[in-house]
Amino acid sequence: MNDTDFDELGPIDYLVVEFPADRKPDGSALPHLIDLVERGIIRVLDLVFVRKESDGSLAGIAVEDVGFEGRVDVTLFAEAATGLIDRTDLEEAASVLEPGCSGAILVYENCWAAPFASALRREGAQLVASGRIPVQGILAALDALDAATG
Numbered sequence: 001m002n003d004t005d006f007d008e009l010g011p012i013d014y015l016v017v018e019f020p021a022d023r024k025p026d027g028s029a030l031p032h033l034i035d036l037v038e039r040g041i042i043r044v045l046d047l048v049f050v051r052k053e054s055d056g057s058l059a060g061i062a063v064e065d066v067g068f069e070g071r072v073d074v075t076l077f078a079e080a081a082t083g084l085i086d087r088t089d090l091e092e093a094a095s096v097l098e099p100g101c102s103g104a105i106l107v108y109e110n111c112w113a114a115p116f117a118s119a120l121r122r123e124g125a126q127l128v129a130s131g132r133i134p135v136q137g138i139l140a141a142l143d144a145l146d147a148a149t150g
Contacts (some may be wrong), residue, residue: 009125010114011127011144012045014107016093019099025049025066033106045082046107050093058094082107 019025036042051063084107097103120126 008114008118009119010110010112011130012107012109013104014089016096018097019102019104021098021102025104027066030098034061041110041112043109043111044106045109046085046105047081048085048090048105049102050090050097050105051102052094052097052099054099056094056099058090058097059089066102132150 033044047063047067051059051061051062053059066087085105089105093103093105117127138146
């Protein structure tokens with residue numbers, strides 16, 4: 001990647017998703033992810049599937065071997081491997097997954113924000129804080145507000 005590519009790069013995010021130990025992922029969320037990619041909203045940089053064993057060890061799972069039900073085209077995800085996820089990242093993911101659960105680690109570029117981020121960089125601005133409010137937190141706050149006004 002050269003400097004010109006970096007100039008047009010959007011913010012990079014990651015997430016770790018845990019799947020219940022008693023259920024295999026069925027792939028029902030993947031079409032939504034594919035849609036985001038096809039519409040140019042995000043670009044999947046890395047997608048790694050793992051399983052946390054009962055002894056706490058972490059084992060990688062090839063996307064083709066996850067065992068999604070139905071007709072899910074995993075080609076896009078099998079090719080998503082930039083190498084941004086390293087052993088340290090896998091160990092951090094292992095620390096948040098429950099034993100017996102499988103998980104997915106996704107690193108993606110927010111393509112929708114690339115023009116905005118690029119313009120800010122040209123102005124000399126830099127991102128100094130970032131965060132995410134979990135949906136559960138929003139719902140709890142709305143419930144509390146409703147109870148207080150109800």
